[in-house]
Amino acid sequence: xxxxxxxxxxxxxxxxxxxxxxxxxxxxxxxxxxxxxxxxxxxxxxxxxxxxxxxxxxxxxxxxxxxxxxxxxxxxxxxxxxxxxxxxx
Numbered sequence: 001x002x003x004x005x006x007x008x009x010x011x012x013x014x015x016x017x018x019x020x021x022x023x024x025x026x027x028x029x030x031x032x033x034x035x036x037x038x039x040x041x042x043x044x045x046x047x048x049x050x051x052x053x054x055x056x057x058x059x060x061x062x063x064x065x066x067x068x069x070x071x072x073x074x075x076x077x078x079x080x081x082x083x084x085x086x087x088x089x
Contacts, residue, residue, distance in 0.1 A: 006038055
């Protein structure tokens with residue numbers, strides 16, 4: 001699954017619509033490509049955390065890959081790099 005654009009309040013529904021099929025229809029780790037994410041605010045972070053919280057009950061995990069520098073820094077400040085399994089830059 002891949003996310004694109006600005007992940008802010010207006011995009012929270014978009015985030016949910018992208019991860020719902022991945023959560024329901026697959027097994028193993030849900031890998032989220034973030035190379036095309038241009039902005040990430042608290043609402044976008046909340047959407048990612050919600051996706052992460054939906055998986056452990058199924059014995060699954062979430063991993064974010066290819067985060068841009070600013071998005072990675074936002075997650076680092078929030079202490080979420082490990083929780084969201086953010087891959088190396």
